[in-house]
Amino acid sequence: MTYDDDERPMVGSSYRPKSRRCCIVSVLSVSLALILILAIAIPVGMNNAKKGDDNGGVSPACDATSYPDRCRQEMKSSDGTFEGMSKVGLMSSDENLQTLQNSTSNQDCHDLLEQARESIREVFNETVYGTPDSRLAACDDMQTKLSAAIEQVDTCQTILDELQSPEFQSYPVPAQNATQILSIVLAITNAFCKYGGDIKQWKETFNLPDDFNFNFNFDGEQPAPSPGGQRRLLNAEDFEDTSDGSFEDAVVPSWMDSATSRHLLARPPSYNVIVAKDGSGKYRTVMEAINKAPQSGKKDAKRYVIYVKAGIYNEQIIVPKKLTNLMIIGDGIDKTIFTGSRSVMLTRGMTTFASGTMIISGAFGFIGKFFTVRNTAGSAGHQAVACRVSADQVAFYRVKFDSFQDTLYAHTFRQFYSQCIVQGTVDFMFGNGNAVFQNCQIIAKKSQLLGQQNTYTAQGRTDPHMNTGLAFQDCNFDAARDLKQNVKQYPTFLGRPWKQYSVCVLLRPTLQAHIDPKGWMPWNTTSFGLYTSFFAEYKGKGPGSNTRYRVKWSHQIKDPRTANKYQAGSFVRGKNWLPDLGIPYSLVSV
Numbered sequence: 001m002t003y004d005d006d007e008r009p010m011v012g013s014s015y016r017p018k019s020r021r022c023c024i025v026s027v028l029s030v031s032l033a034l035i036l037i038l039a040i041a042i043p044v045g046m047n048n049a050k051k052g053d054d055n056g057g058v059s060p061a062c063d064a065t066s067y068p069d070r071c072r073q074e075m076k077s078s079d080g081t082f083e084g085m086s087k088v089g090l091m092s093s094d095e096n097l098q099t100l101q102n103s104t105s106n107q108d109c110h111d112l113l114e115q116a117r118e119s120i121r122e123v124f125n126e127t128v129y130g131t132p133d134s135r136l137a138a139c140d141d142m143q144t145k146l147s148a149a150i151e152q153v154d155t156c157q158t159i160l161d162e163l164q165s166p167e168f169q170s171y172p173v174p175a176q177n178a179t180q181i182l183s184i185v186l187a188i189t190n191a192f193c194k195y196g197g198d199i200k201q202w203k204e205t206f207n208l209p210d211d212f213n214f215n216f217n218f219d220g221e222q223p224a225p226s227p228g229g230q231r232r233l234l235n236a237e238d239f240e241d242t243s244d245g246s247f248e249d250a251v252v253p254s255w256m257d258s259a260t261s262r263h264l265l266a267r268p269p270s271y272n273v274i275v276a277k278d279g280s281g282k283y284r285t286v287m288e289a290i291n292k293a294p295q296s297g298k299k300d301a302k303r304y305v306i307y308v309k310a311g312i313y314n315e316q317i318i319v320p321k322k323l324t325n326l327m328i329i330g331d332g333i334d335k336t337i338f339t340g341s342r343s344v345m346l347t348r349g350m351t352t353f354a355s356g357t358m359i360i361s362g363a364f365g366f367i368g369k370f371f372t373v374r375n376t377a378g379s380a381g382h383q384a385v386a387c388r389v390s391a392d393q394v395a396f397y398r399v400k401f402d403s404f405q406d407t408l409y410a411h412t413f414r415q416f417y418s419q420c421i422v423q424g425t426v427d428f429m430f431g432n433g434n435a436v437f438q439n440c441q442i443i444a445k446k447s448q449l450l451g452q453q454n455t456y457t458a459q460g461r462t463d464p465h466m467n468t469g470l471a472f473q474d475c476n477f478d479a480a481r482d483l484k485q486n487v488k489q490y491p492t493f494l495g496r497p498w499k500q501y502s503v504c505v506l507l508r509p510t511l512q513a514h515i516d517p518k519g520w521m522p523w524n525t526t527s528f529g530l531y532t533s534f535f536a537e538y539k540g541k542g543p544g545s546n547t548r549y550r551v552k553w554s555h556q557i558k559d560p561r562t563a564n565k566y567q568a569g570s571f572v573r574g575k576n577w578l579p580d581l582g583i584p585y586s587l588v589s590v
Helices: 020-051 058-063 068-075 082-103 107-129 132-137 139-162 166-170 172-195 247-251 258-265 286-292 560-566
Strands: 273-275 304-308 311-314 317-319 326-329 336-340 358-360 367-375 387-390 394-402 408-412 414-418 421-424 429-431 434-438 441-444 454-459 469-473 476-479 492-495 503-507 534-538
Touching (some): 058 068, 058 082, 058 172, 068 082, 068 172, 082 107, 082 139, 082 172, 107 132, 107 139, 107 172, 132 139, 139 166, 139 172, 166 172, 286 304, 441 454, 454 469, 454 503, 492 503, 503 560
Parallel strands (some): 273 304, 304 326, 311 336, 326 367, 336 367, 358 387, 367 394, 394 421, 414 434, 429 454, 434 469, 441 476, 454 492
């Protein structure tokens, strides 16, 4: 029997259909079936939504990160595209960094976090408003800025730790929250740069050789937890400098052909101002000249040159962030000398970060030529930096850096050193920038503390997706005369893993006989960083280059294609900025 809608009985009516029982059974059967279907479908649907199948490529993108679950949680509001996920991640990162910034009263921390936020904003503008082609062209810039931002957050934690600040207790948790999100954005940026916009093809991409596999369970042993940011302790005059200190010798390297030499000498450098201790220049101190220099903060600012005459300048030289494209040029190594003695152990309230005699603090495009910068605190001062570089596209030519522990702090961003001298004892080239050294003299000194071990390097990569590391091309790893006479009492190693993903590569190095046959040493008595770091040598020569007794966790590069990833043209993208600096460099494959 059928009826129209207006003929259906009202609720409470005495009408009862004959087939009520059958209808009830049928309805119950259908209802049970629906419940079973929904019971299966809803969790599957939720799981699919969690994996991002309903909003593009969130799931495969997050699988390319070190924190996939956190990534899916953060990115669930995105549209599943590279630019959409980057936008969400960068906005979240900026909010976290602002919270950290507001929570600290330390000025160095405040400045570091502000610089990290500025890097995030620059990456945001490229990923959100750029074109697919412009994003690919900016890959190295984005990777460098994101790597630096993570390091800046970590550096603040180290500062608070060294100062034993009460703020240190509350800093690690929000800092970890911020760095995890930055790591996620960096990881998906790496994947985009390698695989393009097809997110389903993405895989986790580390900035390491393709044939290098992290071994997180070597011989059944898990890597030890990080020992933290502080690097505690385990004469340079003997170095023979064959130059006469003249302008001609400083400007023209001995290997350069005569035609090129004449070309360089025919173009004497011009200066904006002169600094001289004797009053023959416009200023008597370097900082007077720096404070009066134009500070536009623009990357395309005209080069400003400060010439510093021979003399010993006992002052801390800080190049501020807004003083871009500055050049400081001296009269030659050991003629123009910048000196200081700040140290963590001997200077009250001092940190490694602030101890530098010279600090390049975020100032894009700095160039330094023909001078010595030193820290005279000695071994007893522990961390005592001669020069810290925290700026992008910085270059030094024929500069000597001299201290004991922590001589040269290659903190963040891209850096290039040509024909320089670096002298020290413990971890005396360290940091988490992208730094290339070409044709440099690396001189280990005899410590003033009996039996102290020497380590040339302590690289600080904290995240496997970073593009940071220390790379040496055609450098000579030597020692001062008094150290060579006491090799057994003061053993010397090429480096050790300061952080879990340390990267240090020696391309065609000359290794002298004083270097321990094991080559590299552990950070401490644990396996921390040994099997997740990349310590490598390629075509070494000299009496210390025999690799027979090298530690098993180091690497001997055989493939020149792998070696060339750490050459200046690739590792710091030197072809994009080195040709304009007027200093010797090589972009030729090794």
